[in-house]
Amino acid sequence: MKVLIIGGGKTLYFLCRNFTAKGYEVVLISRNQEECVQLARRLTATVVCGDGSDPAILKEAGAMGADVVLAITPDDQDNLVICQLASLQFGVPRAVALANDPDNAEIFQKLGVSAFSATHIVSSLIEQRASLEQITNLFPVAEGKVNVTEIALDAGFPVAGKLLKEIGLPENALVAVVIRDNQPIVPRGATRLQAGDRVVLITLPENHGPVLKVFTGEEK
Amino acid sequence: MSNSLYIVIVGCGRLGSHLANQLSRVGHSVVVIDRDESTFNDLSSDFSGFRVEGDATQVTVLKEAKLKRADVFFATTHEDNVNLMVAQIARKIFNVPHVLARVFDPRRQQVFDRLGIETICPTSVAAEMFLLAVASGRAAKEEIQP
């Protein structure tokens, strides 16, 4: 998979390192000359110095062949334009923008650009400590190709009280075991989930988020 | 006066302030948004619209300018990307009937025409006029020297 990341700073560096470890082909675009030099020295990725919202630079960075474009600059307007250029002009299948202003996350979605908000993530971390305690990522299996997660079901979760077959799990996800009153139950379609159950899920990295959402009902 | 429009202008530089002054003088209701308060000094003394200080890429600022009431929206900041972003927000989220953005880089302009945002590219316009001047200058020269 070829990933184009546009931005700067430490986030850019660590994201790149993480992706190359997973085996992706990464191209970085940063405006800062010095930063580009450092990145080029320490990473095996291709580093392009320039304005990521300039179509010419995107072309040089190989946007035509990119599968993912990730725009994480500190300016929302640049992130929006980068992603729109990527999908409209270069046909990149997945273009994701960082919305620094959390209000813009919803606005970008309405304009047809996937977006996420760091503010949201951090603030949910702090505010919803309860739900964090309920979700425990267990051991990685098969070199990280499979996630095993345990969730404690809250009464407020949408799945509480539903039959397993009614839940509507995404593809490639499995409810492996339900622990109720310390007794493990291997669930069938007719098993009804209850508040207080601890559910062990098997998911792939791609659907991990959506599956969790189905269980907890949390909006991003 | 009966067709007085509610006009919101983002960016109070040379273009923005000029537009604001003219439109306010003619009787329209004008709201000008700029990040830098000192640019409001470029507004003429008979400008009778409202001034909003803030970053237009934040929706709260656009709401403060009561964008949903607007009939016309002009994006005239120095940054193409800002103009494109706020123009899209004005058009698609606030449903402003008439939206116009200034874009300096002709290469970006093409993509945005596809998104349905009306843009004006000073670079292209100026280039055309310069080229026209060369062409007519050459024609004049050919007349003088047969």
Added chain:
Amino acid sequence: MREKEYLKQRYAAILSSVGMILVLVGLVMLTPLLVLPAYPGEAKNAWAFALPACSLGLAGLWLKKLFRAASQRALSIQEGGMIVFISWIVAVVFSALPFMFLLGHTFSQAVFEAVSGWTTTGLSMVDVTKASPMILLWRSITQLAGGAGLAVIMMSAIVGPTGVGISIAEGRGDQLVPQVRQSARLVLIIYAGYAVVGTLSYRAVGMSFFDAVNHTFAAISTGGFSTHAESIGYWDSPAVEGVSIPLMLIGNMSFVTAWSLLRGRFRFVIRNGEVRVMAVLMPLSALAVLIFTCQSIYPGLEKATRVAAFETISALTTTGFQTVGYGNWNDLGIFILILLMLIGGGTCSTAGGVKQFRVYLLWKLLVWDIARALLPRSVIMERPIWEDDRRVFVDDARVRQVGVFVFLYSATYLLGVLLMCGCGYTLKEALFEFASALSNSGLSVGVVSPQMPGTAMWALTLSMFLGRLEFLVVITSLIKLVGDGRRLMASTSKQKGG
């Protein structure tokens, strides 16, 4: 030479706007003639209004025609101030004429009355028992028009100059909507609404139609002229006072706040500094006056409460209606009234005084200074304050303006009191009456009368004018006029000499 041409152009633009205003003021001067159907015997006096009205109208038309080319030029704020200055003086002089023609007033007395009308003060030399209804209506109309302001009147015409500079010079810089003309129209509509509601309310509580109209005009403009010598005390009716109080409060409220209220934006109204000042001062002062003054003077708690409430509100809103005379009030009560008058009403309203917003700002500055002293040195503290629906940060320039203004106000006040004492009045009388004039209130302890010495009369006249235009417009316009006059003359003599 170039400068002279330039100056001439600027003054052409100025005078063109002045012309427009004079035409409209001329029209306003004709309105007293509307009483003729009800009082046909007054027809013989109609000339006293028709004559000045037509002269004003013609003068205005002439100015407009003469300087037509200049009418579209944008005016700076200083030039707006100049227009206000010139127009007010001309308007006042012509407004004085009916008093001279019909009541036999001297020029000084007539100008006093005219200024008292236009500045919505309400101190009066007119013997209302003998005055013709046209004169009484005229007084009330000058207050109504003065309350609206010449800027608003000018922009009520369909075409003509827009008056951003003029509005600012008259102290009505804040607009309701982002177009100055539309804003002026809205103000007029709101104002007219007040007038209708007021008249109907007064009629409902028993006033005659003529009285209702006159008192409504005087109430919503926080002017205070009355058709009766005892003012509102004439009726001695809780109902009449009950109608007057809300009208005074409405007139005192800034038009911007009124607009917010009409649109249901209560959040901003509550945060408004002036509303808060009113909410605190009104009950406190009424209570203080009740306990320390009225209780002992007036028979029965009901009467005492009515008097305390009414007089304090009349003072704070700088209206000037009275239900009682102050001859038997103790000094504490008198002093509280003086303080209330000087604090005054809301900015961008028809009220006078230092204005509640400034008082609120000064109070907040004190609070902030104390808070600042308690914070560690490196902490940054910003000073936000709500100006109707916007949050503004108070910077030092603002503080300086308010400070200078309060200083000017106090200095003028002290000077005026000095003058009045010099003319033979007691300290109490001087303090009260001068405060009443400077703050455009209109409450009187009896100093104002046709027989008062000329110096004192002019001192009061000038103070009413300065107070209404908030000093700076008058001072800067005068200086500019003198300076420009000299420059225009100098060039001429240079031309003649060489």
